[in-house]
Amino acid sequence: MVTDWLTGFTNPVDLRVAEDGSVLVLSWGGGTLQRVTYTP
Numbered sequence: 001m002v003t004d005w006l007t008g009f010t011n012p013v014d015l016r017v018a019e020d021g022s023v024l025v026l027s028w029g030g031g032t033l034q035r036v037t038y039t040p
Contacts, residue, residue: 006036 006015011029018024022037 009034 006023006025009025009027009030011027012025013028014024014026016024018035020037022035025034025036026032027034
């Protein structure tokens with residue numbers, strides 16, 4: 001089964017997992033670097 005878990009980015013070109021477990025998303029279309037974190 002495949003599910004979408006990270007959406008809403010414009011032309012993401014790279015994803016990295018940081019040491020703290022957050023996900024860094026580099027978007028070409030938006031010219032941005034965004035950090036996605038989880039808070040229980």
